[in-house]
Amino acid sequence: xxxxxxxxxxxxxxxVMVAISLMMxxxxxxxxxxxxxxxxxxxxxxxxxxxxxxGMNAFVACINIYHLLKLYRTRNQVALSAE
Numbered sequence: 001x002x003x004x005x006x007x008x009x010x011x012x013x014x015x016v017m018v019a020i021s022l023m024m025x026x027x028x029x030x031x032x033x034x035x036x037x038x039x040x041x042x043x044x045x046x047x048x049x050x051x052x053x054x055g056m057n058a059f060v061a062c063i064n065i066y067h068l069l070k071l072y073r074t075r076n077q078v079a080l081s082a083e
Contacts (some may be wrong), residue, residue, distance in 0.1 A: 014040035
């Protein structure tokens with residue numbers, strides 16, 4: 001039986017993180033876990049020189065960051081207006 005190398009483990013972990021993120025009801029958890037999975041896929045894709053995989057996941061990671069920042073700004077504005 002072949003030993004699983006570190007790069008493969010990163011790829012599997014990325015797949016699991018993305019799959020788990022899609023089961024979340026809370027959008028913040030979904031975005032955080034999806035960001036983690038996408039970041040791992042960027043590492044995985046770059047390591048195996050699969051540039052479409054790395055590039056698309058880098059793009060999705062940026063989208064997740066954008067929406068997380070937007071969510072936190074909205075929550076802060078709501079909290080400030082409630083005072």
